[in-house]
Amino acid sequence: MPKRKGITVSRQIMDSQRSHPEATGELTGLLNDLIVAGKIISSEVNMAGLADILGQSGQINVQGEQVQKLDDFANLTIKRRMEQCGYVCIMGSEEDEGTIPVLDGYEGKYTLAFDPLDGSSNIDVNVSIGTIFSIHRRKSHGKQGELDDLLQKGREQVAAGYIIYGSSTMLVYTVGEGVQGFTLDPSVGEFFLSHPDIKIPERAKYYSINEAYSRYWYDSTTAYIEHLKDLDESGERSYSLRYIGSLVADFHRNLINGGVFVYPRDRKSPDKPGKLRLLYEAAPLAFLVEQAGGRAIDDQGRNILDVEPQDLHQRVPLIIGSKEEVNLAERFFTGKV
Numbered sequence: 039m040p041k042r043k044g045i046t047v048s049r050q051i052m053d054s055q056r057s058h059p060e061a062t063g064e065l066t067g068l069l070n071d072l073i074v075a076g077k078i079i080s081s082e083v084n085m086a087g088l089a090d091i092l093g094q095s096g097q098i099n100v101q102g103e104q105v106q107k108l109d110d111f112a113n114l115t116i117k118r119r120m121e122q123c124g125y126v127c128i129m130g131s132e133e134d135e136g137t138i139p140v141l142d143g144y145e146g147k148y149t150l151a152f153d154p155l156d157g158s159s160n161i162d163v164n165v166s167i168g169t170i171f172s173i174h175r176r177k178s179h180g181k182q183g184e185l186d187d188l189l190q191k192g193r194e195q196v197a198a199g200y201i202i203y204g205s206s207t208m209l210v211y212t213v214g215e216g217v218q219g220f221t222l223d224p225s226v227g228e229f230f231l232s233h234p235d236i237k238i239p240e241r242a243k244y245y246s247i248n249e250a251y252s253r254y255w256y257d258s259t260t261a262y263i264e265h266l267k268d269l270d271e272s273g274e275r276s277y278s279l280r281y282i283g284s285l286v287a288d289f290h291r292n293l294i295n296g297g298v299f300v301y302p303r304d305r306k307s308p309d310k311p312g313k314l315r316l317l318y319e320a321a322p323l324a325f326l327v328e329q330a331g332g333r334a335i336d337d338q339g340r341n342i343l344d345v346e347p348q349d350l351h352q353r354v355p356l357i358i359g360s361k362e363e364v365n366l367a368e369r370f371f372t373g374k375v
């Protein structure tokens with residue numbers, strides 16, 4: 039008797055749709071098309087060492103960063119598939135300065151913001167990288183979507199998730215009914231439910247921050263990290279540092295094992311509130327972590343999901359992870375300690 043493979047992501051999405059009689063199936067279609075793009079990217083990422091696709095394309099993206107060839111491939115794969123899926127009216131990508139239209143006649147009722155391949159500077163050294171996505175319902179009523187359709191608060195998200203290309207390829211997503219994790223079985227090209235209803239541990243003594251910037255930290259950041267590094271009541275070292283430098287990988291580890299990830303603003307770039315982007319990095323991960331029982335705030339203690347976007351590539355300081363760990367961080371960043 040062949041071993042049962044379990045529930046596929048398509049079946050899970052359909053079951054979720056069935057529990058909403060008013061659902062039209064468009065979100066289901068959107069997610070399924072996005073998942074196909076993820077499978078194509080996964081195949082390319084996993085062969086990168088063999089194909090001539092490693093390394094830099096020679097272009098510079100809107101963030102002023104070297105575009106890796108796989109970045110390009112991932113960005114084009116998602117744009118080409120989603121511009122004609124019929125479920126999306128406008129897109130925003132970390133790799134594109136402006137908004138991305140869909141093909142005429144294929145306008146749908148959702149918007150898609152995405153980071154096609156986050157952590158791509160790690161591609162050549164085989165560190166886990168990922169695609170992050172955020173989906174809103176459009177507000178405008180014309181044919182093509184408008185920028186304002188993308189500039190919605192994270193709390194208004196309809197769905198969000200990431201695909202992490204690591205030792206295995208996993209899809210982790212939410213439609214507001216908890217967080218589900220699926221693992222790709224490349225032998226059949228299907229994502230199977232492997233982590234049902236993920237909950238992040240309320241506390242865990244792991245913190246993720248790039249300590250190389252400590253000379254630029256504001257006092258609140260320094261005080262918080264020094265506190266974590268203090269000995270605990272029994273004189274033992276308390277917290278451990280885990281930092282990969284790939285947001286999706288750091289977030290995924292903390293989601294499963296617990297911990298807190300911090301990317302604060304610093305004196306090195308006083309005009310920039312940190313490095314990470316609100317629309318297609320912080321907000322989708324904040325939706326996921328809150329659905330998994332965690333928290334995500336900025337360095338003023340504001341819930342990331344309540345931050346009003348003003349710009350497609352808006353940055354935001356990010357403190358995200360286990361509820362108790364974020365609560366502790368919040369006390370330091372908001373001067374309560």
Ligand code: P6P
Nearest residue numbers: 156157158159248283284285286
């Ligand atoms: P730093 C990768 O370039 C990225 O955008 C995120 O994936 C990651 O968390 C962050 O930058 C790492 O930044 O400044 O520590 O190298």
